[in-house]
Amino acid sequence: xxxxxxxxxxxxxxxDGGCPLCRxxxxxxxxxxxxxxxxxxxxRARGFDPxxxxxxxxxxxxxxxxxxxxxRWYAGMDSTRALYAVLGYRGWVRLSSLPGLDMMLDxxxxxxxxxxNRIGRWVGRE
Numbered sequence: 001x002x003x004x005x006x007x008x009x010x011x012x013x014x015x016d017g018g019c020p021l022c023r024x025x026x027x028x029x030x031x032x033x034x035x036x037x038x039x040x041x042x043x044r045a046r047g048f049d050p051x052x053x054x055x056x057x058x059x060x061x062x063x064x065x066x067x068x069x070x071x072r073w074y075a076g077m078d079s080t081r082a083l084y085a086v087l088g089y090r091g092w093v094r095l096s097s098l099p100g101l102d103m104m105l106d107x108x109x110x111x112x113x114x115x116x117n118r119i120g121r122w123v124g125r126e
Contacts, residue, residue: 002072004081004093009037011086013079014053014065017042021112022064034087063113077102077109 013029015022029035042048043060050057055065066079074082081093096105 002074002078002082004074004078004085004097005090006070007066007068007072007074007082007085008070009034009086010039010069011037011083012039012041012067013083014041014043014055014060014067016061017044029083029087032087037086038083063110076113077106080109 013026015026017023026040029038029040043050043057050060053067059065063076064079066074066082068074068082068086077096081096084090085093096102
């Protein structure tokens with residue numbers, strides 16, 4: 001299993017461009033120092049073919065995926081951790097990986113991922 005702390009730039013983030021919460025995270029990353037170390041791929045974009053990445057649409061829609069420059073895949077909360085490691089937030093990654101806290105954050109991530117569109121619409125309200 002790959003440690004998110006081992007992630008190397010550039011990292012490719014596969015996100016759901018139809019999800020308000022996902023778009024918000026991408027916009028946040030683009031405003032950060034080091035955003036040039038991240039490549040974004042909208043899995044809902046016209047012409048996107050998951051087979052070129054040896055993935056399926058259902059798999060990519062189920063949770064966030066990231067692929068680093070060494071060809072290592074990260075999924076779910078670990079994709080976020082890998083992204084943050086590449087951006088330089090390594091302290092946050094270490095903290096979120098502590099035994100007990102890591103499992104809690106992983107479960108929270110999965111709960112949010114399942115409801116991301118609903119939560120995104122709610123969070124996006126003015």
